[in-house]
Amino acid sequence: MSKFEALAGNEAVATAMRQINPDVVAAYPITPQTSTVQKFADFVADGLVDTEFVTVESEHSAMSACVGASAAGARVMTATSANGLALMWEIVYIAASNRCPIVMSLVNRALSAPINIHCDHSDVMGIRDSGWIIIFSEDGQEAYDNLIQAVRIAEHPDVLLPVAVCQDGFITSHGMERVEIYDDEDVKAFVGTYEPKWPLLDIEHPKTYGPLDFYDYYYEHKRQQVEAMENAQQVVLDVAAEFKEKFGREYGLFEKYRLDDAEVAVVVLNSTAGTAKVVVDQLRDEGLKVGLLKPRLFRPFPAQELAQALSHLKAVAVMDRSISFGAMGNAGPLYLELAAALATHGVHIPIADYVYGLGGRDILPHEIEQVYRDALQIAATGRVEQMVTYLSVRE
Amino acid sequence: MNATGWKEIPIGGMILDAGNSVEYLTGGWRAFRPVFGEAQCINCMQCWLFCPDSSILVEDGKMVGFDLEHCKGCGICASVCPVNKKVIKQVGEVARDDERLCIRMVEEGKFQE
Amino acid sequence: MATKLTPRELAKKEDRLAPGHRLCAGCGASIIVRQMLAAIDEPVVIANATGCLEVATTIYPYTAWRVPWIHNAFENAASTISGVEAAYRSLVRQGKIPEQDVKFIAFGGDGGTYDIGLQALSGAAERGHQFLYVCYDNGAYMNTGIQRSSATPYGANTTTSPAGKVIPGKRQFRKDLTAIMAAHGIPYVAQAAPSQWKDLMEKTRKAVNSGGPAFMNVLSSCNRGWRHPTDETVEITQLAVDTCFWPLYEVENGVWKLNYKPKEKLPVEEWLKRQGRFRHLFKPENRHMIDELQAEVDRRWERLLHLCGEA
Incomplete structure (x- = not known):
């Protein structure tokens, strides 16, 4: 049974993360994302998730650790905002190019300078050509619902791309609203388990991730990313249809x-x-x-x-x-x-x-x-x- | 240019064939090549320890020669060989006549400093 | 039973680094990798920072690695291996993959370690991941064409610290990264050189079995950057050790130990004069720089002896 709770958007996101129970979360605090990481840290401390929570020393390392963990074969999530995303930028591209289905909660905030902690969309627009799937959310409910769907979209075999789920910094991330939280088991069943196809930790079958790729193959790998992006649109709709059937809320493009x-x-x-x-x-x-x-x-x-x-x-x-x-x-x-x-x-x-x-x-x-x-x-x-x-x- | 298309190769630049660099031959880089006088080799394996190119061939704990398809001719094997430098010698890849004689002498174990 | 650390026994194992990579002839990096991986019997997973080793061993569609290997970027080998190791612990704890005694290793050059990757390394060490970070220190950004790093020795001629008419090479002494890592209080930190292969291998084993983060700084000759003949790699590496420019020591659970004391501590110029990057120091007007470098080597050596209880 689902239940309605009064939650800030970040709390709704952290709740989704608890229910998804990712294998690894690597994240760094930054306003206005911080309360997501804090709340998730509570879940870890209370043993409510199996997640290995890597409290990195920077957002650059957050995304780097996410790439390592995802390549290893784990289901991986992170969260950030603004300058944090900007610091990740190099690895944001690598995550997409290495085809790591990482899911990120992105709490939109204005980029510096001058430094500002409040909402605008300059952060996410900076990664719009990075190869990430980008989804926007009007309120806490949508941020929650989209995050759950993002896991399925990212890990779909026809996609295998990272997904950023956006919501507005402070306006919804800290605005308390009525959010329908679905039953833990229903969310778990919906997201299923991640079956990585080429895990680095498959020791018996050694793989090389991230080689030097020159003019003779780089372009082909980029073409593959185009294909994955093209596939993603239908997958978004398919996952939304299944979501509606299970949870009753309707989502589309x-x-x-x-x-x-x-x-x-x-x-x-x-x-x-x-x-x-x-x-x-x-x-x-x-x-x-x-x-x-x-x-x-x-x-x-x-x-x-x-x-x-x-x-x-x-x-x-x-x-x-x-x-x-x-x-x-x-x-x-x-x-x-x-x-x-x-x-x-x-x-x-x-x-x-x-x-x-x-x-x-x-x-x-x-x-x-x-x-x-x-x-x-x-x-x-x-x-x-x-x-x-x-x-x-x-x- | 390899003709393999984007549908045929693994995604994300992954290489699934571990150690397939053996198919890429670096032996052509050599300006000098090592020659091996097997008879006097004490199988101390110093050459194996220090070869940057995994190009010392070992069978049953014995040094049996060089992987000349990959050896780049750096000469480290010769320099670390402790047997008075008689067992491994560096010679020009395009051997002159006197070097050919040297090669034969090394290989026959007759080379003296 | 662990394989005996004798070359004959070790040579029976398959090389974990295949030939056909495109490191320069006489490169020190692949000697280090081969020796270290030969010393480890357990499965390994490797993260590699951008640099010569990474570039030259994995030119698509070829890879020289017969073990799981990942390159992410330049400055993040330590955070990448953090993620891999965290994934391993999570998946094992949940019963999703079998437990094995996997050794997680990161390789980075001095540019990727002393400079751009220092923050990620410090963070990963502080977090306590079970991994060994290996810096193969060749004292400059060799991959991009011999630019100075914070590991470059005083006086060295590099393409960004050129020996000019007014400024004769690099003006700073190298950063003491090994000591910085020791200050993290992690279980194992060591400095080693492949010319003393047994010491390097024994340290490798200690490091991967230390039960926590470990760091090894390993001197890696680059004949292109150091300017010496390709076959002198091992000899010149050992001269760095015998002049005490590169002392071999370890810090195990906070206890400093000197692993090798040269019978006769050679003057540092014995090492310098074998390398073209220091040639300009031998001009009369630059002689004072050799003296200054000698004084700094002596100062650090005395400090090390003191820390190791040898003074």
Whole structure:
């Protein structure tokens, strides 16, 4: 039997980790991920997990130990944020390239400098080309559910890639919410046991991991990663279908909220989608045909499905919680990808970008409402006056 | 360039055939080659201990020669040979006539300093 | 019964490092690996830091390793082997894999150990993983073309501490990494050289059976960087020992022990003059550097004698 608990997002994640009971966790504390590691340390100290908990001296070593443990044949998890992820960066690529199905809880926080501990998405956007599968979560419940599903996605034989499950630092990581925690045995049954195909610890069959790979084979190994990424999208859907059957919650590539009969929509990641839903309802009460699309799977980017889901609209407003400095219009990564997806798939509708909430700057309903009213204006005129707006920045 | 495609090779750059470097021949690197005078060898195995290329051939506890497919000709075996340097000699890979004579003498155990 | 540490007995075992790797002719690193792995009868799992040994032994699709082996990156051999060892303990404890007396070993060069990998090594040692970290110290970043590291001897000519008209080579004495590792209070720390193979092998056995983290710093000649003929590898390595530039000692559970005292402590220039990297020191205007290096070697030797109760 599942039960409802009042948990902060990080506690929900730590609870999922307890239920998954990974063989090895290597992690380093960093705000705002820390309470995950602390709570998990309690589980270890109380003997509630079989996990070997490696309290490394840095995030670089966290990811390094994860790669070693995963290659060894263990089910491996970690958690980090912002600068911690940046310090891991070199090994983040190696984890994906060595095909280590590591699962990471990534509590999104702004990258330095200046140093800032609050939420934005600059950390995860830095690894968007690293070969990790990236999943976003609106609240603690989704972070919990996604982490459980991530294990199955990562370890799927057609995938064997690491997965990062994101949630917003402090906003959901420390926000107490009602979270449905499933029965331990049901989660255990859902994630199953990991059967590594090429464990390094199979002493009788020695393997070499991580050789020097020159121009004659490196490219082929990268092509294999492409294949795994392509396979991942269907696996995400299959695992979600099984999850729904077992636990009742529905997940897909993205969530549509009052989108099907909408004329304009906002596309936004993580917790801001929750605020945007409230705004949608208010504007709907006014008779305005507005909707929302909340991407869940960001890597692989389901371009065709997203384009299809937005194709009936008259305007799209993307909200980005990070900036791709120097990119077209100094826009955000989500906008850039989505604009490319729409254009590539023949969906020619006006699309504008609204950068918001950097360094944890609050995003308030009236600001999101303004984005919708802008989008309605764009829909009416068919013209984007300003491609990128830096919402609520002081002039 | 090897023609093997991406579908055919193990993922992640893994090499599943442990020790397959034996298929890669480094003997062609040699500028000098060791020659072995078996008769005077005391089988102390110093050459085996210090060979960087695992190229000392040993059978039944006896040194029986060199793996010239892999020996790079560094000459360490000759330098550590304790038998007055008579058992292993370094000679030019492209042997001159006098060196050929030297090789024959070493191999026949007749070489004197 | 452990294999007797006699070359004849050891030579009966299959080499754990196959030929066909592409280390330079006369390389000290593969001599060290062969000797150390020959001394261990138990199964081993190896993590290798980026460097000559890693690069040259695993050029895809070939591997010279007949044992499980992983390379992750440059600075993280110690944290990588931490992960492997943690996985082993977890999986054995849960009954997922059988228990064997597996020895976990990390190999790194001096660049990967003294410099970029020091933090990961210190962390892994402090955490108490059961592993042996071996630094094969050839005193520079040889793989990238002989750049100075914190292990490079004073005065040495490297490509980033070149012997120029104003600055004659490296201006700092080498970091005493062995002592730094001893300060971690781990069960076993040793300094060794392959020229004294039996000492190296005995230390290897002690290290992997020490029941905790162990560290060995092993002098590894690089004839390309040191500038000497390929066949002088062993002799020049031993000169480093006999001049007391590279003393052989161990620190077992905090007890310092000198393993070899040269009958006659040779002047350090006997070692220097055999290597092209020190050639410029023999110009009259640089002579003082040899004296300074000698003074530092003497100072460290006296300190070591004192620590070992030999003074």
